[in-house]
Amino acid sequence: MITLEQREAYRAAYGAAMQARDMAKANAIAKEWGSVELEGRQSTVYNADWVEKRKEILARDGGRCVKCASTERVQVDHIVPVSRGGSEFDNANLQTLCRPCHKEKTRQELIRRHEEYGY
Numbered sequence: 001m002i003t004l005e006q007r008e009a010y011r012a013a014y015g016a017a018m019q020a021r022d023m024a025k026a027n028a029i030a031k032e033w034g035s036v037e038l039e040g041r042q043s044t045v046y047n048a049d050w051v052e053k054r055k056e057i058l059a060r061d062g063g064r065c066v067k068c069a070s071t072e073r074v075q076v077d078h079i080v081p082v083s084r085g086g087s088e089f090d091n092a093n094l095q096t097l098c099r100p101c102h103k104e105k106t107r108q109e110l111i112r113r114h115e116e117y118g119y
């Protein structure tokens, strides 16, 4: 079981390790975080919260990709990825994207990460 406070603590520790460019530490924290997260019943609650949040964002954006207005294969995306300290549930950090636009955004993020962190 993981509390919101624990999740914030993991996120802060992970963010600090990333800031320090200590990849070994960041990976170790992510691994531990993942195992703690999956074992708890809290993750079921979290998933239910996400299902609701996803519906809310899709409704807000009219079920359309905010980049190209496509209504096909839309997904809800974290503008600033959670792994980079972005908020999971803040509406301001969430947007509807179609699959091609989402893939392009992910590609750009990987390029940026490679330039910043070298991996």
Ligand SMILES: [Zn+2]
Pocket (backbone or CB within 6 Å): 065, 066, 067, 068, 069, 070, 097, 098, 099, 100, 101, 102
């Ligand atoms: Zn699109």
